[in-house]
Amino acid sequence: MQNAKKHGHLLFLALFFVVNIFIWSAVFRGERGGVLTVAFLDIGQGDAIFIEAPNGAQVLLDGGPNKKVLREIASLMPFYDRSLDVVIASHPDKDHVGGLPAILARYEVGMAIDPGIEHDTVVYQEFERLVKEKNIERIRARRGQIIWLDRDVYLEILFPDRDPTGWDTNDASIVARLVYGDISFMLTGDSPQKMEQYLVGLDGDELSSDVLKLGHHGSKTSTSELFLGFVSPAYAVVSAGKDNQYGHPHKEVLELVERFGIPILATYETGNIIMRTDGTNISID
Amino acid sequence: MALHSGFFTFIAGFTSGIFFRSFFDLGVAFALFTIFLSVALYLYARFFTHKGLAFVGLVAIGIFAVGIGMLRFDIADLNKGDPILDTLIKQHVEVNGVVIEEPDERESNTRLVIAELTVKRGEQWEEVKSKMILSAPQYPEYDYGDRIHITGILKKPKNFTSDTGREFNYEEFLGKDGIYYELAYPETELLGKGEGNIVKGTLLSLKHSFLERVSRVIPEPHASLLGGLVVGAKQALGQELLDDFRTAGIIHIVVLSGYNITIVAEAIMRFFSFLPRIAGMWLGGVSIVFFAIMTGAGATVVRASIMALLVILARATGRTHDITIALFLAGFLMLLHNPKILIFDPSFQLSFLATVGLIYGAPLIERYFHLVPTRFQLREFATATVATQIFVLPLLLYMTGEFSLVALPVNLLVLVFIPLTMLFGFLTGAVGFVSTLLSVPFAAVAYLLLTYELQVVELFSSLPFASISLPSFPLWLLALSYILISVIVFRFYKDKRRAER
Numbered sequence: 001m002q003n004a005k006k007h008g009h010l011l012f013l014a015l016f017f018v019v020n021i022f023i024w025s026a027v028f029r030g031e032r033g034g035v036l037t038v039a040f041l042d043i044g045q046g047d048a049i050f051i052e053a054p055n056g057a058q059v060l061l062d063g064g065p066n067k068k069v070l071r072e073i074a075s076l077m078p079f080y081d082r083s084l085d086v087v088i089a090s091h092p093d094k095d096h097v098g099g100l101p102a103i104l105a106r107y108e109v110g111m112a113i114d115p116g117i118e119h120d121t122v123v124y125q126e127f128e129r130l131v132k133e134k135n136i137e138r139i140r141a142r143r144g145q146i147i148w149l150d151r152d153v154y155l156e157i158l159f160p161d162r163d164p165t166g167w168d169t170n171d172a173s174i175v176a177r178l179v180y181g182d183i184s185f186m187l188t189g190d191s192p193q194k195m196e197q198y199l200v201g202l203d204g205d206e207l208s209s210d211v212l213k214l215g216h217h218g219s220k221t222s223t224s225e226l227f228l229g230f231v232s233p234a235y236a237v238v239s240a241g242k243d244n245q246y247g248h249p250h251k252e253v254l255e256l257v258e259r260f261g262i263p264i265l266a267t268y269e270t271g272n273i274i275m276r277t278d279g280t281n282i283s284i285d
Numbered sequence: 286m287a288l289h290s291g292f293f294t295f296i297a298g299f300t301s302g303i304f305f306r307s308f309f310d311l312g313v314a315f316a317l318f319t320i321f322l323s324v325a326l327y328l329y330a331r332f333f334t335h336k337g338l339a340f341v342g343l344v345a346i347g348i349f350a351v352g353i354g355m356l357r358f359d360i361a362d363l364n365k366g367d368p369i370l371d372t373l374i375k376q377h378v379e380v381n382g383v384v385i386e387e388p389d390e391r392e393s394n395t396r397l398v399i400a401e402l403t404v405k406r407g408e409q410w411e412e413v414k415s416k417m418i419l420s421a422p423q424y425p426e427y428d429y430g431d432r433i434h435i436t437g438i439l440k441k442p443k444n445f446t447s448d449t450g451r452e453f454n455y456e457e458f459l460g461k462d463g464i465y466y467e468l469a470y471p472e473t474e475l476l477g478k479g480e481g482n483i484v485k486g487t488l489l490s491l492k493h494s495f496l497e498r499v500s501r502v503i504p505e506p507h508a509s510l511l512g513g514l515v516v517g518a519k520q521a522l523g524q525e526l527l528d529d530f531r532t533a534g535i536i537h538i539v540v541l542s543g544y545n546i547t548i549v550a551e552a553i554m555r556f557f558s559f560l561p562r563i564a565g566m567w568l569g570g571v572s573i574v575f576f577a578i579m580t581g582a583g584a585t586v587v588r589a590s591i592m593a594l595l596v597i598l599a600r601a602t603g604r605t606h607d608i609t610i611a612l613f614l615a616g617f618l619m620l621l622h623n624p625k626i627l628i629f630d631p632s633f634q635l636s637f638l639a640t641v642g643l644i645y646g647a648p649l650i651e652r653y654f655h656l657v658p659t660r661f662q663l664r665e666f667a668t669a670t671v672a673t674q675i676f677v678l679p680l681l682l683y684m685t686g687e688f689s690l691v692a693l694p695v696n697l698l699v700l701v702f703i704p705l706t707m708l709f710g711f712l713t714g715a716v717g718f719v720s721t722l723l724s725v726p727f728a729a730v731a732y733l734l735l736t737y738e739l740q741v742v743e744l745f746s747s748l749p750f751a752s753i754s755l756p757s758f759p760l761w762l763l764a765l766s767y768i769l770i771s772v773i774v775f776r777f778y779k780d781k782r783r784a785e786r
Contacts (some may be wrong), residue, residue, distance in 0.1 A: 022729070066393035066423065067505070068523055079732050080725065082501065097391070101424065106500050126424045153428030 001102075024268045026078065032056065036153055036180045040213065040265075040273040041072040045241030045248070046095035049187060049213070050076055051178060053150035059086040061176070061187060063099030070102055072272060083108035086147065086155075087136075089127060089171075090189030091173040097127050104130040113147075114271035117139035117172040141174045152279060153180045158199055158206075159191065170216065171195060177209060181279025184209040186231050190216040196227035204230045210282060211275065213237045214257070218249020228260060234282070235263055235275075242268040291346055292610070296617045298347040300627065301356020303620055307628040313359045319352030358624045366465040367413040369404065370439065378406040378439045380468065381415065383480045384431045387489050387581050392523055394420045397427060398464060399435070418442070418459060418594035419468040427473070429489045429581070430481030437471035450756070451686060454629060461625035462584075492516045492549075498717030499710065502728035503528075507735040510746045511538045513708040514549070514703065526739075532746035534674075534692025535699055537635070546573065546586065547639040549703060550593040551669050554600060555662045556704035566601040570594055572707075588619050588626070589636040599644045605778075608644060631684060633678050642676030643669060646770075649777045650675075663701075670696045679766035682758040689752045692746040698741045706734040 034054045042050040042062030050073055051059040058077075063069045087109050089097045099272045101123065103109070119125075131138050139145075143161035147152045156177045164172035173189030181280055186209035188196070196215065199207060212233035215222025217240040236257045240248040249266070265273050265284070274285040306316075323345045330341035335391065382399035389396040399417050401408045406720065427433060442456045442464070459465070496518055500508040512518030522530070522539060530536040538545050550573050557565035577590040595615060599608040610710055616637060619626065626633040647668045654671075656662040674692060682688060689695075709731040717724040745751055 061566060069394060071526075074506075077504070079504050079507075080729070082504075098423070105497075106504075122422065122424045229665035 005188055005210045013196050026080070030139045033158065035276050035278055036150075036183075037076070038178065038185055038211070038277075039076055040237050040239050040267055040275075041069060042267040042271040043068045043072055043099065043239075044271075045217065045244040045246070046100065047090065047189065047213075047217070047239045049239075051149070051155075052076075053153045053180075055150040056217065057085045057149040057153075058083075059088065059147075059149065059155065060084050060100075060103065061088045061239070062090050062096040062189070063087075063103050065095045065098040067099055067102045069099035069280040070106065073103070075272075076274075085108070085110045085149075087112050088141075088174065088176075088219040089124075090187075091115055091169045092117060092121055092124035092127075093169050094121055096189065097121075097122050101126040101130055104134060104136070105120050109134070111137045111139060111144070113139045113174070115140050115160050115164055115174050117167060117169060119169060121133040141176075150180075153178075155179075159195060161202075173215075175199065177207075183277045183279055183282060185211045185213070185275075186233065188222070189211050190219075190222070190247075192216065193219050193224040193227070196222065196224050200226055200230050207231045209233055209237045211237060213239060214249065214253060216248070217244075217246070218253045219246065220250040220252045223253045223256065225256060228256065228262075232260075233262060235265060235284075237273055238264060238268075240266065240268050244268075290343060293613065294343050294347045295350045296613050298350025299354040299357075299617060300620065302351035302356075303358050303627050305351070305352075306339045306355040306358040306707075307625070308371065310362075313356070316352050316355035316359055319355065320349060323347075323349035323352060337769050349576075349592065354624070355622075357621065361624050364414060364463075365460070367415045369406070369411055369413050370415060370466055373404065373406075373439050374441060378468075380417065380435045380437075381410070381476065382433065382435070384427050384429055384433065385416070385481055386583070387429050387492075388427055390423070393423060393428070394421055397421050397433075398462075399433070399460075410767075415466055416462065416464040417463050417466045417468055419471045419473075420491070421471055421473050422488045425473070425475065427485075428478065428493070430475040430486045431478050434474045434476050434479050435468055435471050437468035439467070440467040440469050442467050447505055447685070451684065455622070457625065457629040461623060485581055488578060492518070492579055492581065494718075495579075495714040498721070498724065499714045499728075501721055501731055502713060502717065503735070507732055507739065510539065510735055511706070511713075511731060515576075515579070515709050515710045515714070517576065517586065526742075529742050529746040531687065532689060532691075532752040533695045533742045534689025534752070535695050535742060538699070538703065544723065547593045547596060547636055547643065547705070548669075548700065550671060551596060551643060552666070552700050552702045553620070553707075554597060555665055555669075558662055558665075564602065566597055569597050585624070585630070585632050586634055591615050592636050592640040595773065596640055605644065605648075609716045612640065612644070631680075634680060638676045638680060639673045642673040645774050645778070646672035647678055649774060663697075663740040666697055666701055670700060679758075679763050680769075682755060683763040686755045686758055687752055688755060691748060691751045695741060695745045699738050702734050702738060706731060706738065709734065 032052070032054045033054070036054055037050075037052040039050040041050060041064065044066070046064040047062040048064040048069045049061040051061065060073065084103070084107050089100060092114075104127065141157045141160065143157055143159060145157040146154050148161060156179060157174065158177060159175035160172055170190040170192055173191040173195070175188045175191050175195070177187040178187065186207065192215070207227070207230045209231050210233055210240060212228070212231045212235070214236055218238040238249045254264065267273060276283050276285070296385055306560070326348065327342065327345035330345065380402055382402040384397050385400045386398040397419050399419070402413045402415065402417065404413050419435065421427070442459050444455050446452050482518050495516060496512050499511055503511060506522050507520070509522050513522075527536070527539070530539055537548065550569050553572050554569040557568045560568070573590050573593050577586050580586045592612070592615065595608060595612050598611070599605065602608070650672055651668050654664050654668050657667045670693065674696070709727050713724050713727040713731050716727055
């Protein structure tokens, strides 16, 4: 009996100790110190970009080809955080939306954004079905929309600028620019060269960004010299799988980027590429 | 004594017959001839000699059993595929069938086994006898008991060579479950739901919603690992993590359903060892049966569970001799039910060896562990781990060629916490049926334990030389290893018996 009492005390103390650690770690997590995190996830051949604003607002832009995104996203979030504020499907191709149904099934999602193109791939239909079933607010991305994530952090939709119904899926790809203070990220999905040139034609000066995720996993169908010049990034990111069947990234694109003297970061080389910025500087983990 | 040796001779003969027949097919006539020979031998001994009758009788029983074993295999081999399907190989076919196994969800596709097939020939649908396997895309998702329509290219399964250069007999591996065809590049469509066995269907849907509750509060890859531990879920942990588990020498707790049940059952009993002995046994036994039911009670799991129960019984009674009879009888019945598992089912082989290791090996090596502290049952965990490792190692080396140097510490560090993880994982899912919020505290503890286990695996697998790969481990070495182990075990028990007298 005496023994049980003694152990009871110890157990009680241990419990409080654990709870204490938990609370403090949560507090420290909550304290992001004005830092925006942008993570290009290593999900194989595809795109998945996780964004966390200083206030904790979270966006997942694309979900990679399969469920691997679940593991990668979990490694960047505390385990009790089971919600995402915005999920974006840049376009309905499987290497961008394959993991999204699994995300919608497991996380509370506040808003779903897509270009509003019809597509008959089963994965995309599953995505649409879940958005409907879970009563998630669905928004069609259109040029001019601005999604405020935090006081100084916003996502600006540059494309599509009209209803893309009936288009090729890559053509309909959402192009978005993430801005925090002086720092910006150009995220172009699989948008091809003709759309890049169209954007340059609309307003070339607004494209300038510090980081460019190379369109279409570094395929030569994207990243025209003109577009690269107008964006003139400090870093270029390739999101692709190792030894993928398409040969992405194509060497023409890599050569072009190197000619501009821009350092290239690739998910298939380094795994998750995690960038942090306070609005003036960028650091890479 | 006579009955006794007759029993073992029969089982040894039966097993040898199946063993031989697994590699060489000399036709049904050969099996019948063997049986005839044994009967003739017996009659000859009975009527024409008087000396050494007992011995000749035993030989006759042995030969008779060899014949029966071969015959049993012949019968199992009778329906090898279907004549109609055989004419359609490499062609584009249309098939209707029912999903009769739990869909095996991999990272980017799902493997379905279908039966009750009809195939379209011309304008006609014809019934065919066989099962088929296909790798379907992840979506749409199908459940056990769904009737689906599939188009695809009909193929025969082909053996393949693994990364370490071992040939894997995929054809026979599937054949043991009556699967003789594959459908490549399938396109599927749902026709109807709710066919198949109702009990199994209900259990699997219960399991499905259990896993869903868990994944609502526990992130990946923790949720998948937990699913595998608690309800034997075949979910994707992802290739990299699986490789880590393999390197760390603890892959058995996640993939080989069978071997893991024995080990986990043992760990559960250890965990409950603070209770009166008999209570611990009951809890262990009930957990195994419960686990088997929750997994959907597939043949593999049922076989492994029976063997795990035998281990518990051995611990409870301490009557090694009776357990030996029970174990061999169980093995015999399993082979009688499906003779192909002897050679072509790694999970049967491993769980049998692990069981033998725990029952006979553990007492043998216990004396070398007197330096290990007895606190927290550490010594018992160490003996059990080492004993199973020794008994399965030669086979694993033969099959995979990989030898994990960190397996021992990893198994010790991880297995100690597995029962507690299972308990909290189970509570997380169970409470989740009532309220997601209420399940969070349980999830937190389970998450902590799973994080620890994953960290151990990742840490040890990242060490240099964590695992070495043997270029070859020939069959004769495999045989020699087990002969050696058997001799040591036999001598140990012989000495022990003599000492007891």
